[in-house]
Amino acid sequence: MTQQLLGTLWGVGVGPGDPELITVKAARLLAQSPVVAFPAGRGGHPGIAQKIIADRLRPEQIQLPLYFPYVQATADLAAAWVTAAETVWQPLMQGQDVVFATEGDASFYSTFTYLSQTLQRLHPEVRVETVAGVCSPLAAAAVLGHPLTILQQRLMVLPALYAIADLEAALDQADVVVLMKVASVYAEVWPILERRHLLDHSAVVVRASQETERVYPTLTEHPTLELPYFSVLIIHCR
Ligand SMILES: C[S@@+](CC[C@H](N)C(=O)[O-])C[C@H]1O[C@@H](n2cnc3c(N)ncnc32)[C@H](O)[C@@H]1O
Structure with missing residues (x-):
């Protein structure tokens, strides 16, 4: 029997939002793959990766929305990753390739990591490949028209702010600090930037490269901001 x-x-x-910021390789794989998976949206809305690739999908391709809950509980998360991994395993075991489309870059704070690691744990024989994409700090820097880093500047990326001391330490050590997931902590961050005279050297980009993009090139006038989840803060410390 042949295996x-x-x-x-x-x-x-698949990049930060603008469908033209998809790489040629991503576009080719999306066009060729019989099965395309992506994080499922919330409340009946398509997810961001799904929106980015919508015009590239053909009716005959199988679409697999995968559910990744926004919860802290590790048991719930682990259960969701196992379900997602077993969902993509079905076509994989039948010899079909699966493209998992993920917003931004697939190795940069991406759900893809959990999916691929869970799949490889459950089915070590599976082959997994990663294709780089444009990540949000780079898209935000392009929107601002300001280099993210030059010369010897040291860049520090904080994936989220769990303690204000982490930001203080980053501002002491780095030349440029990127704060992901800034929406929920903006009100705590602003006074620190004010005290350090950094408001004029800080910018927030909301939904970089998307149709609903918003830019705050300086924060002096914005002690409070209602920011959505897809917001990034860039601080040029010196
Ligand atoms: C789980 S991380 C995903 C990062 C993504 N893999 C990337 O390569 O940029 C989610 C955070 O990325 C940032 N983000 C992602 N896309 C963005 C965009 N288009 N504009 C602004 N911030 C974005 C936000 O800070 C958001 O809270």
Whole structure:
């Protein structure tokens, strides 16, 4: 009996929102793959990666929305990753490739990591490939028209702010600090930037490269801001 060849799971970064910021390789894989997976949206709305690739999908491609809950409980998260991994395993074990489309880059704070690691734990024989995409700090720097880093500048990225001391330490050590997931902590961050005279050297980009993009090139006038989840703060410390 011949052994069925397995499909490959491709983790494909589809960029920060502008469908033209998809790489040529991502576009080719999306066009060729019989199965395309992506994080499911919330409340009946498509997810961001799904929106970015919507015009590239063909009716005959199988679409697999995968559910990744926004919860802290590790048991709930682990259960969701196992369900997602087993969902993509079905076509993979039948020899079909699966492209998992993820917003931004697939290796930069991406759900793809959990999916691929869980799949490889459950099915070590599977082949997984990652395709780089444009990540949000780079998209935000392009929107601002300001280099993210030059010369010897040291860049520090904080994936989220769990303690204000982390920001103080980053501002002491780095030349440029990027704060992801800034929406929920903005009110605590602003006074620190004010005290350090950094408001004029700080910018927030909301939904970089998307149609609803918003830019705050300086924060002096904005002690409070209602920011959505897709917001990033860039601080040029010196
Ligand atoms: C889980 S991380 C995903 C990062 C993504 N993989 C990337 O490469 O940028 C989510 C955070 O990324 C940032 N983000 C992602 N896309 C963004 C965009 N288009 N504009 C601004 N911030 C964005 C926000 O800070 C958001 O809270």
